[in-house]
Amino acid sequence: MAVVKCAIELGIADAIENNEGPMTLSELSSSLGCAPSSLYRIMRFLVHHSIFKEKPSSQGTTVYVQTALSRRLLKKGEKSMVGLLLFESSHVMMAPWHNLSSRVLNDNNSPFEGAHGDDIWKYALANPAHSKLIDDAMACDAKLVVPEIVEGCPEVFDGVKTLVDVGGGNGTTLQMLVKAFPCIQGINFDLPHVVSAAPESEGVQHVGGDFFQSVPKADAAFLMWVLHDWNDEECIQILKNCKEAIQSDKGKCNLSLLLPLDLHSDLRINNYEVNLYFSKAQYSNDASTCTLPCIVRMAAGYCMLFNVFYVQNQSSTSACSISSSGKTLYTWQDS
Numbered sequence: 001m002a003v004v005k006c007a008i009e010l011g012i013a014d015a016i017e018n019n020e021g022p023m024t025l026s027e028l029s030s031s032l033g034c035a036p037s038s039l040y041r042i043m044r045f046l047v048h049h050s051i052f053k054e055k056p057s058s059q060g061t062t063v064y065v066q067t068a069l070s071r072r073l074l075k076k077g078e079k080s081m082v083g084l085l086l087f088e089s090s091h092v093m094m095a096p097w098h099n100l101s102s103r104v105l106n107d108n109n110s111p112f113e114g115a116h117g118d119d120i121w122k123y124a125l126a127n128p129a130h131s132k133l134i135d136d137a138m139a140c141d142a143k144l145v146v147p148e149i150v151e152g153c154p155e156v157f158d159g160v161k162t163l164v165d166v167g168g169g170n171g172t173t174l175q176m177l178v179k180a181f182p183c184i185q186g187i188n189f190d191l192p193h194v195v196s197a198a199p200e201s202e203g204v205q206h207v208g209g210d211f212f213q214s215v216p217k218a219d220a221a222f223l224m225w226v227l228h229d230w231n232d233e234e235c236i237q238i239l240k241n242c243k244e245a246i247q248s249d250k251g252k253c254n255l256s257l258l259l260p261l262d263l264h265s266d267l268r269i270n271n272y273e274v275n276l277y278f279s280k281a282q283y284s285n286d287a288s289t290c291t292l293p294c295i296v297r298m299a300a301g302y303c304m305l306f307n308v309f310y311v312q313n314q315s316s317t318s319a320c321s322i323s324s325s326g327k328t329l330y331t332w333q334d335s
């Protein structure tokens with residue numbers, strides 16, 4: 001993480017991109033204004049981890065070449081992950097790792113609170129610079145993920161006229177969804193200090209509040225990178241408030257499921273299928289089960305988030321199962 005942060009701060013990927021071609025160590029070090037010997041050690045590490053590539057040049061020297069991964073380290077551009085990497089490698093986010101043993105010894109103790117005295121959201125309220133780091137991190141993730149949602153399962157937005165993004169950050173996600181589906185009116189719902197710093201955007205209304213209290217009314221609720229922050233009881237409260245916000249005779253509900261990877265490690269490697277078993281099978285013509293569009297994401301390396309969209313008024317679910325290559329890996333009753 002430290003070396004990746006160093007590469008971003010030095011602007012290594014930007015220098016190679018601006019050069020419009022591979023660079024030797026001496027070209028790169030003079031472009032960045034640093035000593036070749038120190039830079040060599042950084043580049044050796046980054047090449048070893050396949051972030052940059054090394055190849056022989058026609059002049060017999062070695063040159064450094066950009067890869068798809070190193071382009072994530074460009075400071076600008078739609079595919080840049082710099083915001084997320086600078087957030088995760090910030091002093092504030094690294095400090096809790098030094099409290100890991102106290103978390104193991106005392107399960108109720110959050111490492112973040114141990115390091116900073118408050119949970120991350122209260123800390124962000126009191127520290128606007130950290131709040132902006134969070135927003136920028138999430139926005140750069142959204143720029144990668146939302147186009148996949150738009151392209152991969154546009155049908156989940158069919159008929160949705162109003163969409164509330166619950167914990168929507170600075171509204172980047174909704175801005176992109178509303179652009180892709182202009183019939184949708186977006187409501188970006190987040191804590192008051194977050195929405196007050198969010199940029200205005202056509203088709204997106206910012207609403208400040210607390211999702212543990214209530215969620216603004218809409219045809220559909222959308223949650224991304226939210227439930228992993230909370231325990232089961234808190235997730236249930238958030239989801240209940242989402243359900244309250246959606247009229248029962250219309251709309252779509254976004255159902256999310258978190259699974260610990262240590263329990264379901266085989267989920268990592270296979271293709272996933274989520275089956276919802278309907279008590280009233282109106283979604284499909286005659287079958288009592290169907291596979292719905294589903295987005296599977298890794299969340300922080302320890303759990304998976306399944307986002308399943310279903311039409312709320314068409315049927316009620318009584319059970320859900322997740323299977324991979326025909327083998328049922330997880331079942332979940334009484335939804």
Ligand SMILES: C[S@@+](CC[C@H](N)C(=O)[O-])C[C@H]1O[C@@H](n2cnc3c(N)ncnc32)[C@H](O)[C@@H]1O
Binds near residue numbers: 138191211212225226
């Ligand atoms: C990890 S971010 C996800 C942002 C956005 N959904 C995305 O994927 O880019 C979690 C968001 O939840 C918001 N949040 C935390 N507690 C909240 C609360 N009680 N009510 C509303 N929003 C909250 C945070 O401010 C933050 O923007």
